[in-house]
Amino acid sequence: MTQGPRPIIHRLPLDGGHVMHVEEHGDPAGLPALVLHGGPGSGSSPVLRRDFDARRYRIICPDQRGSGRSTPAGAITANTLADLLDDLRRLRDHLRIERWLVVGGSWGATLALAHALDQPGAVAGLLLRNVFLARGGDIHGFFAQAVRHGDPEWRALWNEAWRRQCPITDVIAQALAHGTPQRQCRIAALWFAWEQRMATGRPAPQPDDATLQRLVARYRVQAHYLRHGCWLRAPTLLQRCVALPTVPTLIVHGTQDRVCPPQGARALAHALQGRAILRWVSGAGHDPTHPAIAAAMRQALNDYALTQAFSGAGESAPGMRISAGAG
Structure with missing residues (x-):
């Protein structure tokens, strides 16, 4: 730039x-x-x-x-x-x-x-x-992949959601809004690590205390939106x-x-x-x-x-299909 x-x-x-x-x-x-x-x-x-x-x-x-x-x-x-x-x-x-x-x-x-x-x-x-x-499948899939990856902390959150008969986003949103500071920080660190692995393929750096507090605020808002399907x-x-x-x-x-x-x-x-x-x-x-x-x-x-326009045509990606749940 x-x-x-x-x-x-x-x-x-x-x-x-x-x-x-x-x-x-x-x-x-x-x-x-x-x-x-x-x-x-x-x-x-x-x-x-x-x-x-x-x-x-x-x-x-x-x-x-x-x-x-x-x-x-x-x-x-x-x-x-x-x-x-x-x-x-x-x-x-x-x-x-x-x-x-x-x-x-x-x-x-x-x-x-x-x-x-x-x-x-x-x-x-x-x-x-x-x-x-x-889409509901996109939101569910992000967390389901974390559980399938085998991390015991994600499995514990998933099991808590199963016991309470609610989506995992409800468990996470409630914890980040009303949980103890220690639990909020642990969930924020867990989410950050998984998000970075998914986005970049690399392990996430260990956040310092100030960064962790910002992550708690960030994921509190994000969990709030995901819990409500982003009102969409x-x-x-x-x-x-x-x-x-x-x-x-x-x-x-x-x-x-x-x-x-x-x-x-x-x-x-x-x-x-x-x-x-x-x-x-x-x-x-x-x-x-x-x-x-x-x-x-x-x-x-x-x-x-x-x-004031975008040039060129779109490029195809072999093997891509619209999923049945795309709507």
Whole structure:
């Protein structure tokens, strides 16, 4: 990324006692681009804006409710998908932006799609990386794989859910909201280790105490959303996407993504019926820092800066099929 001037910082009061932290980078006269972080709960990061040319873009990076430097950190009261969509409406009004390119990866892609459905006239284009569709099977599969991997702590959480006759997301969400500090830290460390292994294929570094507290806040928000199916159960996000605005849309997805299965990207492209380009990144997983993922995103952003469109056709990935549960 070409470095621009020092960021402009906004602290935007929201309802429910929340305050949203927003950073603007790049050229204030450049193409407006809204960058939505993942999680939910992860917070924005320099990694998410590094592929932008700051001479061409006005890069807007909000921390969603309870996330990053928004306050209160880790708060789940008054924190739903509807609240996040209202926050984006408020942010656009505050910044006096008519339309923006919306860029998001993983949960950020979910929120980007929901925002485009909520405010179709506000969205000039969609750049979606490693899309997460918030399907029940995707959420269940992430935790089921952890249990099958053989870790006794994941097995204990699974057994607790079985005894209580509830999903494992309920057990985790309740523990992170109301459990002892020790249990919250243990679950956060466990989740982080599994997420990093799934995303990068490498063991996670041992978090220090400050990092662990941030992880507790992050996963408290994420578990809260997953427990409720991200408020996208009926109708599902795929079912809703038939109403997406017809704007330039590019889906960039790693063929080896174990966190957000590639079949989800194929299902989304199928639902959009030719209104989106699906570009596979061979050999890449969920990690946004993977060199091939970063190169694909950088190329897409450069193309859009020049033409306000995404160039080229989608690339096929052999052996991929839409799963029966894609809807």
